[in-house]
Amino acid sequence: MEKIAILLVVIVAIISTWLIGKWYYERKISRILNRLSEMIESAKNGQFRESTYDESKLSAVESKMRQYLLESGTSKEQLSKERDEIKTLISDIAHQTKTPIANIMLYGQLLDEEGLSMNGKTYINQLNHQTTKLSFLVQALVNSSRLETGIIHVTPKQQLLKPLLQDIIQDLRPIFNEKQQRIDLQCGIEQASFDYKWTKEALLNIVDNANKYTKEAGKITIKVLEYDSFCRIDIQDSGIGIKESEINKIFIRFFRSKEVYHMEGVGIGLFLTREIIMRQGGYIKVASKPNQGSLFSVFLPK
């Protein structure tokens, strides 16, 4: 009887030791896993630091992780530094090309006034024409490199839309008059949060396109609508429209529709426009059908 009791006690003791051991072991594992999860989380945020320096394996893992992060961080930094340097170089070259081109144009015009022979006149016309093209391309390059170098620094502030839209129409009045197009502005006292200078550039691109792709005596309407979180600016033209298959491509850098390949342009305008609007927390959408005009809707946050 006594023997059985002792045996029972021994068995209970073994089982309980085993259970306690298991519980302790699981707690330890769970602590390690929690620490590992924490380490990864802080590494993701770029704030990883070793928590202890002792002889434990976990401490060794921490050290290795710190080392790995440091190395991969360094190479990433190096890469982005090199990329920035290339961007700056391109931007510099583009800027410095502007002066020689302006000079070529100037001397071309001076030469034109020199009383050249018939052939000479033809050649100088060609020369001037090509230089104008080159100047346009360089301007486009400057614009795109501005984006790359992150010069677009928008500082949106709450303001009225009407002055901006009137300013844009004022700027483009000559080219509208040239094509005898009517431009209609419907805008009240709507306010939105935007950067005046950059938003003007963004919208100028759209309105300029509306002029370019609408025939003579056509009509362009600019209308402002108000939503809960956004202000919507509709720019409706009566131009050639866009094929469905191309609607979303028009915002891609350097995209040019085959339909308008003969027109001047390099496919940077709308890319820039979308980029500017996006950086201000807004978006653009387009509705269009061939020969029925295009409707660009710009949404700016309120």
Next chain:
Amino acid sequence: MNIVTANALKKYYGSGTNIVKALDHTTLQIEHGEFVTIIGTSGSGKSTLLHMLGGLDYPDSGEVIIDGQSLFTLSADELTIFRRRKIGFIFQQFNLIPVLNVYENIVLPIELDGNQVDEEYVKEIITLLGLKEKVYNLPHQLSGGQQQRVAIARALATKPSIILADEPTGNLDSKTSLDVIGLLKVTSDRFKQTVIMITHNEEIAQMADRTIRIEDGQIVGGNGYAEGQ
């Protein structure tokens, strides 16, 4: 990089003369960060397609690969966890928990997964979606548009690989729809989030980087740069 690939998805209902081809060898690729809308008439197979992409339904044949993982090789339990971590859902019904406030609803999927809430990130989503003043409100105190914004925040909170939205504006008027999806668009741009959305609202479809048209279970066209490249 493709975040979603669907290969020759097939799903037929019925048999013989009554056969309905919900999906008929549908193939599709979606790039990381794209905002894609799927449009089609009712019964065209668009909901079936979205359900397959989200692993909510099994195809007769074909495969779906999300973030490098083939969905239908996973067990039911694995698929549940995969969905919770990798896929955010937004439905026509907002499916908010009525007894939890806005903030609790938003962080619920994070806590379900036993993870710590990235306060900074959640705060930014809440601000972007214009819910800052509403975090302590209960769902029934919000308008439809606000409730759907909470559902969007909840879908974004776990930083999923993709967000699937099935007619998210079905219960909203057209003006609110444009507003809510505009916020989804801006937020997904901000966090480079991939969104696949079913809609029959043409205006909303125009906001997408790409629109996929589906008819009788087949992709019949649409537009966008991913196809041409």
